[in-house]
Amino acid sequence: MPNPIFPSTRPDRIRNALADLVGFDTISDRTNLPLIAHIESYLAFLGIKGERITDETGKKASLWVTIGPEDRPGFVLSGHTDVVPVVGQDWSHDPFKLVERDGKLYGRGTTDMKGFVAVCLAMVPEMLEAKLATPIHLAFSYDEEMGCVGVRPMLGEVAKKKVKPLGAFIGEPTQMQVIIGHKGKHGVRATFKGLARHSSIAPDGVNAIEYAAELITEIRRRAVKLASDGARDNLYDVPHTTLLTSIVHGGAALNIVPDHCAVEFECRGIGITESRQVTDAIVAWAKAEIEPAMKAKNPACGIEFEEILDYPALDTGPNDAIITLAKQLAGRNDHAKVAFGTEAGLFVSMADIPSVVIGPGAIAQAHTPDEFVEMAELEKCAGFVEKLIAHCAKGAS
Incomplete structure (x- = not known):
């Protein structure tokens, strides 16, 4: 059984907790149940029982x-337990074994975002000792890297509770900067169904790749227009809505007119609903401008569109109570917005919980080979949680 008491120093408790978490291979296509069971065992040692929300497969x-x-x-400390793959990355050591060098802790998920989860777990004894008057909730999800999937059933259950949390701190890597907003994202797959023919009689076929190229060109044209003429918010590192094609699959052989091509594209919008509005407009354009020409050559041809990812933007007011509190706890007065997505927007839209993104580590380290988080960042995060504990011990709202 994990022992949360020894070693007694907080930095060592954080190191041990992070080493345990990194040791679980929780790449998003695999189960996270062993890690969840480990956390449950740790909490049970302290006399705490959590509420497990299992997915339909029973594997997460x-x-x-x-x-x-x-x-x-009370207040929520929220983090996801899944990590991105390591295949094809050049790691200098086992990515699922924590390695410490020169004040840096290396391993898959150290920054994104098991470091934050480890800090939360390491601080549980202090939460208990403080005899909180205002509760602190820990919310650990799965499949965030797949489009913020696993937090949704949990938030559905939280929304049913009689008492709604006052706010949530989402511990994604921000180097402990207070993040009041992030872009939303909508991803779409367009599958072009053409008509195969021998390439010597190419005009008799319907070339799915060439029609897909028309869509890709239009996506690029609109992306350029958004960058030059679209709405801007200079709190973002990329201050405008972005749009791009990211994956294309099609064709079978050089001498066959391709009858299939799949194109995946995404929009990251600065407005709460802008991402979907942009992609919906592209879908409508393709149905009006591309598909009729395909069907004119053969009625069985056309385009099928499928939503593959969707999460809302976050736009918390800079003077909202949760932002003021986050700045007090972090000991800073600045705030910013980020282009990458988090579960924070879902805390707001699904459970009406005011949210802010703040956590240890830098997003530049996330998803990289030899991913690391600095121990100094984890200690700053622990200081933030320590101040939250003191705040909640007083029963403050």
Whole structure:
């Protein structure tokens, strides 16, 4: 059974917790249940029982934990347990074994975002010792890297509870900067169905790749227009909505007119609903401008569109109470917005929980070979949680 008491120093508790978490291979296409069971065992040692929310396959689960009174509104510390793949990356050591060098802790997920989860777990004894008057909730999800999938069933259960949390801190890597907004994202797959023919009689066929190229060209044209003429928000590192084609698959052989081509494209919008509005407009354009020409050559040809990813933007007001509190706890007065997505927008849209993104580590390290988080960042995060504990011990809202 994990022992949360020894070693007694906070940095060593964080190191041990992170080493345990990194040791679980929770790439998104695999189960996270062993990691969830490990956390449950750790909490049980401390006399805490969480609420497990399992997915339809029974192979993945989120965990919702309440420390302190359950009949009062409190604050959420939220992180995901899944990580991105390591295949094809040049790691200098086993990515699922924590390695420390020169104040840096290396391993898959150290930055994104098991470092934050480790800090939360390492601070649980201090939460218990403080005898919280305002509860602190821990929310650990799965499949965030697949489009913020696993947090949704958990938030559905949270939304049913009689007492709504006062706010949530989503611990994605921001180097402990207070992030009040992030872009939303909508991803679409367009599958072009053409008509195969021998390439010597190419005009008799319907070339799925060439029609797909028309869509790709239009996506590029609109991306350029958004960058030059679209709405801007200079709090973002990329201050405008972005649009791009990311994956294309099609064709069978050089001498065959391709009868199939799949194109995946995405929009990251600065507005709450802008991502979907942009992609919906592209779909409507393709149905009006491309598909009729395909069907004119053969009625069986055409384009099928499928949503593959969707999460809302976050846009918390800079003067909202949760932002003011986050700045107090972080000991800073600045705030920013980021282009990458998080689960924060879903906390707002699904459960009406005001949210802010703040966590240890730099996004530049996320998803990279030899991913690392600096120990100094984890200690800053622990200081943030320590101040939150003190805030909740006073019963402050």
